Amino acid sequence: MSTPINDFVKAYSQSGIVRFHMPGHKGKVFHGLEGLDITEISGADYLYDANGIIGRSEAQTAQAFGSAKTLYSTEGSSQCIKTMLGIVKQNSRSERVTVLAPRNVHKAFIDACILLDLDIKWLYPLVPTTSVCCADISPEQFENALSQGGIDCCYVTSPDYLGNIADIKTIAQICKSMGVPLVVDNAHGAYTAFLRENTHPIALGADMCCDSAHKTLPCYTGAAYLHISKSAPKPFAKCAKSVMSMFGSTSPSYLILQSLDLCSEMLHSGEFAKALETSVSMVTKCRQSLIKQGWVLCGNEKMKITLHAAKCGYTGLQLADLLRAGGIEPEYSDTEYVVLMAGISNTQSDFDKLVKVLSEIPVKSPLELDLPYIRPARRAMPARQAALQAYRTVDVEKSLDKVCALTVTSCQPSVPVVVSGEVISEDIIKILKRYSILSVNVL
Numbered sequence: 001m002s003t004p005i006n007d008f009v010k011a012y013s014q015s016g017i018v019r020f021h022m023p024g025h026k027g028k029v030f031h032g033l034e035g036l037d038i039t040e041i042s043g044a045d046y047l048y049d050a051n052g053i054i055g056r057s058e059a060q061t062a063q064a065f066g067s068a069k070t071l072y073s074t075e076g077s078s079q080c081i082k083t084m085l086g087i088v089k090q091n092s093r094s095e096r097v098t099v100l101a102p103r104n105v106h107k108a109f110i111d112a113c114i115l116l117d118l119d120i121k122w123l124y125p126l127v128p129t130t131s132v133c134c135a136d137i138s139p140e141q142f143e144n145a146l147s148q149g150g151i152d153c154c155y156v157t158s159p160d161y162l163g164n165i166a167d168i169k170t171i172a173q174i175c176k177s178m179g180v181p182l183v184v185d186n187a188h189g190a191y192t193a194f195l196r197e198n199t200h201p202i203a204l205g206a207d208m209c210c211d212s213a214h215k216t217l218p219c220y221t222g223a224a225y226l227h228i229s230k231s232a233p234k235p236f237a238k239c240a241k242s243v244m245s246m247f248g249s250t251s252p253s254y255l256i257l258q259s260l261d262l263c264s265e266m267l268h269s270g271e272f273a274k275a276l277e278t279s280v281s282m283v284t285k286c287r288q289s290l291i292k293q294g295w296v297l298c299g300n301e302k303m304k305i306t307l308h309a310a311k312c313g314y315t316g317l318q319l320a321d322l323l324r325a326g327g328i329e330p331e332y333s334d335t336e337y338v339v340l341m342a343g344i345s346n347t348q349s350d351f352d353k354l355v356k357v358l359s360e361i362p363v364k365s366p367l368e369l370d371l372p373y374i375r376p377a378r379r380a381m382p383a384r385q386a387a388l389q390a391y392r393t394v395d396v397e398k399s400l401d402k403v404c405a406l407t408v409t410s411c412q413p414s415v416p417v418v419v420s421g422e423v424i425s426e427d428i429i430k431i432l433k434r435y436s437i438l439s440v441n442v443l
Helices: 006-014 054-063 074-090 107-114 141-145 168-177 190-194 232-245 256-268 271-292 316-325 348-359 383-387 428-433
Strands: 069-073 098-102 119-122 151-158 181-187 208-211 224-228 304-308 337-341 392-395 416-418 440-443
Touching: 006 054, 006 256, 054 069, 054 224, 054 256, 069 074, 069 232, 074 107, 074 151, 074 208, 074 224, 074 232, 098 316, 107 119, 107 168, 107 383, 119 141, 119 151, 141 168, 168 181, 190 271, 208 256, 224 232, 256 271, 271 304, 271 348, 316 348, 416 428
Parallel strands: 098 119, 098 151, 151 181, 181 208
Antiparallel strands: 069 224, 208 224, 304 337, 392 440
């Protein structure tokens, strides 16, 4: 296979040509990668009308994932999420487009619905959860909601931040039977297409999905894919580039594009799948060792290790600090959990060190935490109406019964605690404080 983007940029950087074009560094070394950092010069193609080197690389990647079309994003899955919902709206026959979604969406979903003026119908788990990250919604819940009518699109986040995976295959079958497109935020699961059993949303029947290539593949931060399936409505692929251009910079990073291009060759050659199989084996053995030590794990994602710290006598924040003291930096921690994300570049010695560090931390009796459940909030007005009004910032303690102006999330996981237009309750205040959010914007 070829690496057209990388080949072009490398040749250009070595050509000695005088650069009377952006970027301002003109290829001279300051950070170290300037020579490879270019703009849309002649021959470099254009991301939002890709007919040259970018188009060829995207087509090669689409073959690797088995999609009808794959679009590169240099602005993460956030750009892809907005694009997918924009595609849905552009191709909907409804005067008002309504999206059905579990509550554990990324903030980019809320922003997209505000910008595109979409309505949201939330699904909450039958068994309430204390974490904003997860929402265990059964296929039957989707089917029941769809049977009531008025839904133009189903949206699912899977895997979620804690490593829980939804039954995408069954949900996709239900959506297909009712003529409603299924869109999946697969930001944490790009690698799933290259497992021994392909569990990528496109393979399971989703119409569109996004992958954050930088999260689980060897790509630079900001690298992402938007995949459109072969069974999706034909207009989806036709309008995808023009819709994506509305949500992205006209100056995409060619450094990120090069990393996507090089990764494409790795995916095609089978090199990544081979390395992934070894990594999955190491993660599995590591999980088994930690369970033997008494640690409580959750989630079923193959490349993620999620420790339920609270059930082992620690808050997630405390356990994360203990891990850092031992030379381990986790992906995420909160009151209850610590998340560790593995990749093919992690070595056996990395996992051995993790097991050793945790073996030196005593597992204790579970903590008794007084945490409110995530429950439906009362909506005072549509999210778009609230988000685009003038607002004032108040201390969380003074926000009771006020209407949220701008959606509030913690980073990470960037999952909304309270959405624009919702009324702030006592439970919401407790959740905000739990995620160290001490001020909010209200109307």
